[in-house]
Each structure stands twice: as C-alpha cells, then as structure tokens.
Amino acid sequence: MNALKNTWYVAGWADEVGPDTLLGRRLLDVPVLLFRAKDGVAVAIGDRCPHRFAPLHMGRHVGDAVQCGYHGLEFNGKGQCVRNPHGNGATPSAARVPTYPLVERHALLWIWMGEAHPDESLIPNRLSFLAEGHRVHAKGHLNVNANYQLLNDNLMDLSHGMYLHRGSLSTTEMGTSYHPRVWQEGDSVFCHRESPNIVPPSLWTPALPKEAQRVDFFSYLSWSAPSNVVLEVGCRRVGLTKGVEGGISAYTAHLFTPETEQSSHYFFSFSRDFAQQSSLVDEHIRQTTRHAFVNEDKPMIEAQQRMMEGADLMSLQPVLLPSDTAAVRVRRALAHLIEKERTDLSRGEGSASASTSHLGEPVNDSAN
Numbered sequence: 550m551n552a553l554k555n556t557w558y559v560a561g562w563a564d565e566v567g568p569d570t571l572l573g574r575r576l577l578d579v580p581v582l583l584f585r586a587k588d589g590v591a592v593a594i595g596d597r598c599p600h601r602f603a604p605l606h607m608g609r610h611v612g613d614a615v616q617c618g619y620h621g622l623e624f625n626g627k628g629q630c631v632r633n634p635h636g637n638g639a640t641p642s643a644a645r646v647p648t649y650p651l652v653e654r655h656a657l658l659w660i661w662m663g664e665a666h667p668d669e670s671l672i673p674n675r676l677s678f679l680a681e682g683h684r685v686h687a688k689g690h691l692n693v694n695a696n697y698q699l700l701n702d703n704l705m706d707l708s709h710g711m712y713l714h715r716g717s718l719s720t721t722e723m724g725t726s727y728h729p730r731v732w733q734e735g736d737s738v739f740c741h742r743e744s745p746n747i748v749p750p751s752l753w754t755p756a757l758p759k760e761a762q763r764v765d766f767f768s769y770l771s772w773s774a775p776s777n778v779v780l781e782v783g784c785r786r787v788g789l790t791k792g793v794e795g796g797i798s799a800y801t802a803h804l805f806t807p808e809t810e811q812s813s814h815y816f817f818s819f820s821r822d823f824a825q826q827s828s829l830v831d832e833h834i835r836q837t838t839r840h841a842f843v844n845e846d847k848p849m850i851e852a853q854q855r856m857m858e859g860a861d862l863m864s865l866q867p868v869l870l871p872s873d874t875a876a877v878r879v880r881r882a883l884a885h886l887i888e889k890e891r892t893d894l895s896r897g898e899g900s901a902s903a904s905t906s907h908l909g910e911p912v913n914d915s916a917n
C-alpha cells in the first residue's frame with residue numbers, strides 16, 4: 550500500500566469502543582480488532598484467529614480477553630492465547646495474533662502500525678479541540694470507496710464547495726473572490742481563504758443574528774501527515790478583520806485512514822462553541838454536514854475513483870488548476886515522506902518518518 554507506516558492513524562472514535570464492544574476494522578489493509586480490557590484501556594490486536602482464520606470480532610468478550618466465536622480459543626490484549634478449551638488445554642506457541650500500539654487521545658483511538666518505535670508526541674496536539682467540553686461535537690465515521698489521498702485532495706481544494714455543496718456548506722458567490730493563500734511549513738500545508746461580504750452559506754444561518762444578512766466568511770485549512778485535515782471555518786461581521794468578532798466559528802476535523810488501496814475511513818467532526826444549547830442549530834448542523842459528506846462528497850469521490858480504474862491520480866497526468874495548489878503540495882509532501890520512509894527502511898533505519906522529514910523545496914503558489 551502506498552502509505553506511511555510509521556505514523557499514527559485514527560483507528561476509531563474512543564466512544565465507538567464500549568466495555569463489551571469488539572470492533573473489527575481493516576486498517577492499512579490489515580484486519581484489526583479493537584476492544585477494551587477490564588480496566589477500560591483500549592487495545593488493538595490482529596482480527597484473524599490463527600486457527601481457522603475466523604474474524605475475532607465475531608466472538609465474545611471474556612474478561613480481559615476475546616474468545617473466538619468459532620472454536621473458542623481466547624486471546625488477550627497482548628495477542629497471547631490465554632485459553633485453549635480443547636485437548637489438554639495446552640496453548641500452541643503459534644497461537645498468537647499481532648498487537649499494535651493504541652493510544653486514546655483527543656476522543657480518538659490512534660494506532661501505530663509501523664515497525665519503528667511509536668512516538669506518542671507525534672499525535673497532533675492541534676486536534677485537542679475534539680475533546681473540549683465547551684464544544685458540541687457533531688461527529689461520525691464514513692466508509693468511502695476511494696483511496697485516502699482523494700479525500701486529502703477533496704478537503705484541500707475547497708473550490709469544489711461552490712459546485713458540489715452550493716446551497717449547504719458553500720455558495721456560488723464565494724467564487725467571485727476565490728483567492729486562497731497557500732503555504733507550507735515543514736511537512737504541514739496551509740490554505741487560507743477569505744470570502745468578504747457574502748450571504749452566509751445556509752449551514753450557518755440558524756445560528757447567526759437576524760441582521761447578519763451578509764458576513765465576512767473565512768476558511769482556514771491545515772493538513773499534516775499522513776491525512777489529518779483541520780478546517781477552522783466561520784463568519785465575522787463585515788469589515789472586522791480579526792478572529793470571529795461579531796460572528797461565530799467552528800473547528801472541523803477530517804481524518805482519513807486507509808482501509809485498502811481503494812477504500813478509506815473518514816472520521817469527521819464539526820466542533821462548535823456557539824449555540825451549544827440550541828437543539829435547532831444542533832439538528833441543522835448535524836443534518837447539513839452529514840448530507841454534504843454522505844450525499845455530495847462521498848458519491849462524487851467514489852465515482853472519481855471508479856473513473857480512474859485503479860490508477861494513481863498523478864500517473865494519469867491530471868490537468869492542474871490554480872485551485873489545486875494546496876492539494877498538490879500535500880501530495881508532494883506525502884510522497885516525499887513515503888519515499889523517505891522506504892529509503893530508511895531499505896537502509897535498515899526504522900525512523901519515524903512523519904517527525905523527521907523536511908521538504909527542502911521552496912514554497913510557491915503554483916500548482917505546477
């Protein structure tokens with residue numbers, strides 16, 4: 550799979566895995582089982598029983614272990630077979646499953662599937678808003694039948710909103726002043742867009758004061774490897790230039806984990822600190838964002854993947870537009886990190902690529 554290995558990926562929302570949950574999920578084309586030990590600590594082990602290869606998530610939770618639902622072998626969070634109900638009860642030495650470092654942070658479960666030492670300091674702190682109690686989090690998980698890099702592309706080129714999401718997240722009026730500023734710092738890519746003096750997109754209207762017929766709208770995107778996108782988005786009173794004066798804003802997270810080469814997990818959240826008590830605003834935001842992701846983004850990206858017939862996007866030599874600048878920079882940054890990781894591995898250096906690589910290229914605002 551063309552993906553970074555020595556980095557943290559989102560395996561799930563922490564609240565997807567309750568005390569009795571056995572959550573089977575394919576991550577980086579590997580079957581993984583997520584569950585909680587008796588002390589509540591979440592663990593990740595291989596989801597494939599070494600006996601007849603049944604998925605362990607179809608078994609049951611027994612104390613600190615999971616019992617295979619087919620013939621009853623039991624495995625703990627260290628991947629060890631701790632009970633064999635057959636014969637004299639001896640546990641064959643080959644009866645074990647892999648384990649993966651798993652960390653619960655920012656309301657998410659982060660998994661490390663590479664060989665290098667898992668460095669917890671690489672879990673992005675900028676996602677701490679996902680666990681802030683003063684925000685309301687409209688969050689979810691989608692399976693998308695498309696390569697994770699197409700999801701990176703989708704977020705980093707918000708011009709698609711003016712066509713795919715007009716009437717919900719965006720408006721055609723935003724196109725009249727679409728001049729995003731793109732830059733790169735280390736391995737992170739930023740894309741800031743200002744849309745001054747526009748009618749606010751319908752997502753925002755129930756939460757804005759009635760007199761806010763027009764607003765200055767802003768979208769501040771940032772990407773970090775391998776596929777973590779944060780979008781700060783909001784409205785401010787027309788003519789004010791700082792923060793969200795006289796307006797409202799939210800942090801949104803768009804976190805992608807490869808499932809297979811051509812499918813991905815999409816973990817999203819719209820985390821707002823306004824109108825926390827309003828069920829009307831809450832329902833409107835949940836419905837509108839879900840509609841945009843499920844009925845607008847997902848079908849388009851999946852259709853795009855089908856049209857590409859398994860090829861990598863860049864190998865098809867796509868026409869590049871100025872609006873592709875940020876997405877192309879992300880692709881270049883990620884390709885550089887993946888290449889560096891491969892080179893390090895072939896030299897026998899198991900480094901944590903996401904933390905140690907730097908792009909030496911000059912930053913420019915051209916997609917080409």
Ligand code: FES
Binds near residue numbers: 603617620621
């Ligand atoms: S397949 Fe798991 S015990 Fe037989």
Ligand SMILES: [Fe+2]
Binds near residue numbers: 703709714846
């Ligand atoms: Fe979209």
